[in-house]
Amino acid sequence: MKIRIGTRKSKLALWQSEWVKEQIEKKFPGVEVELVKITTKGDKILDVPLAKIGDKGLFTKEIEEAMLRGEVDIAVHSLKDVPSKLPDGLTLIAFSKREDPRDAFLSCGKYTLETLPQGATVGTSSLRRKAQLKILRPDLNIKDLRGNVDTRIRKLKEGQYDAIILAAAGVKRLGWENEIDQILPVDKMIPSVSQGILGIEGREGDDEIIRIVRKAVNCKSSEIAATVERAFLRTVEGGCQVPLGCYAEVKEGKVHVRAFISDLNGEFFYKEEGVFRVNSIEEADRVGTEVAERLLSAGGREILKELLGEK
């Protein structure tokens, strides 16, 4: 039996797909796994902030089309790049053990977020990171930064920024861990929905492939966390154009959820935090939905109207 993985060509995407290939081949010596490289729109547009492109599925669409045409069988994604709604016929079939979900601060060994000089230039294009930075350090000059992880670190080293913020997960997977000067705590910098989790997407009804992939990589607590966080995202429907974050920490039948929605400057900032009992995927979905509804009622709805226009 052979399983073909559709993957982007970036170093991080290839690392992630290779990792899934290894897990499958280790557990199922009779299964051959092949990587098929596919370029997505997000790989082509490298200089525009994602919030301005505004497309859902920027990093996933071409791979999904290949899956639906039967050219590849599964796709390995950074789950945070996967929109909350998938095309008909496709579904998330497994969730990897979560790598560090937090954001990392990099400054060539010079600073922490607290010791950065007044007015220093910090690189990030993420509205979620910008809004939270505005609250922690309103004096900072926040400058757009796109490109893959290696490119962003190169731009920091060239001196274009005093510091940059990246997902710790990507930095660690690519072996840049020593460049991290500070890991930002989840209370101060609420992570992105699904940050650090790999989502494996497949075709509905491909039961044998689903069984193999789940057995090789699925992690129950990641599945619960991802379900809470993605239910939040689906309910808010803010995508990349609204500053928002949601992080569900799973321990012993409970989830500790932290979430926020804010305007672009962090001026109107709504945060929710709570601990919920969760014993099933259905309950996890309900918790994420409820947290989102609370934030929408608290003021999130006005922010969506302002940023997305009347719907």
Ligand SMILES: NCc1[nH]cc(CCC(=O)O)c1CC(=O)O
């Ligand atoms: N937005 C791009 C992206 N998609 C996934 C990761 C990191 C890995 C992960 O979160 O699993 C990154 C880089 C970053 O935000 O620094």
